[in-house]
Amino acid sequence: MDATTGIPPAVTEETEPFWAAAREGRLVVEGCPSCGAESFPPRGMCRSCHARTLVPIEITGRGHVYSLTVNHQRWLPDLDVPYAIVLVEFPGHPGVRVAGRLRGVPPEDAAIGMEVEVGFEPGPGGCAIPSFVALPGASG
Ligand SMILES: [Zn+2]
Numbered sequence: 001m002d003a004t005t006g007i008p009p010a011v012t013e014e015t016e017p018f019w020a021a022a023r024e025g026r027l028v029v030e031g032c033p034s035c036g037a038e039s040f041p042p043r044g045m046c047r048s049c050h051a052r053t054l055v056p057i058e059i060t061g062r063g064h065v066y067s068l069t070v071n072h073q074r075w076l077p078d079l080d081v082p083y084a085i086v087l088v089e090f091p092g093h094p095g096v097r098v099a100g101r102l103r104g105v106p107p108e109d110a111a112i113g114m115e116v117e118v119g120f121e122p123g124p125g126g127c128a129i130p131s132f133v134a135l136p137g138a139s140g
Contacts, residue, residue: 011127014107017056022128027118029096031057040096047095059096062135063088066097069110070107076124086109086132088118104134 010066011019018041021028029040033055037048045052084102102110103119116132123129 011125015042018042018125021056021058022120022130023126025120025128027059027098027130028056028060029093029098030054038093038096040098057093059090059093059098061090061092061116062115062117063090063098063132065102065110065112065132067114068102068110070110071101082107086110086116088116088132098130100129101131102134103131104136110134134137 001048002094012070018028029038030040030042030044030046031054032046032051034051035046035049037046038057039045039047039054044054046054050139065086066089067083067116070082070084072082074081080130084107085099086102087097087099089097098118100118102116115135119133119136121131
C-alpha cells in the first residue's frame, strides 16, 4: 500500500543532522560527550545516559555485516529485486549498527562478516539513503 514502507527517511528535528550529512555523502551518528556512547539511528537523546546534548560523529571506516536479510519486495518501481539488506557494525563504534541495501554483489553472495563501505543513494524526497558497497575479495 505505502510504496515507501521500509525505506527510512523520516526527517525530524532529531534526524535532520543525519540527513544533512547524508546529502554530503557522510555517515554521522550521535555521540554523547557525557558518557562517550554513540547512538544510531539518531533520536536526540543518548541511549546510555539520556543526555540531550549530543555531537555528530562521522564514521569513515569500513564496516562488517552483522546480520542480513534478502528483500524480494519491490518498494519502488525501478528497484531491482531481490537485494540484500545488511545491518553493519563499525570497528571502534560500539552500539552503532546501520541498516542499508548491499550493492556490488548478488544477494546470494551476501554473508555475515563481509567487509563493506558505506555509500549513499538518492532516495525519496531528495534524501540520500545509506547503502553499502561490498569490497572486492573481502568475503574470501
Ligand atoms: Zn551519554
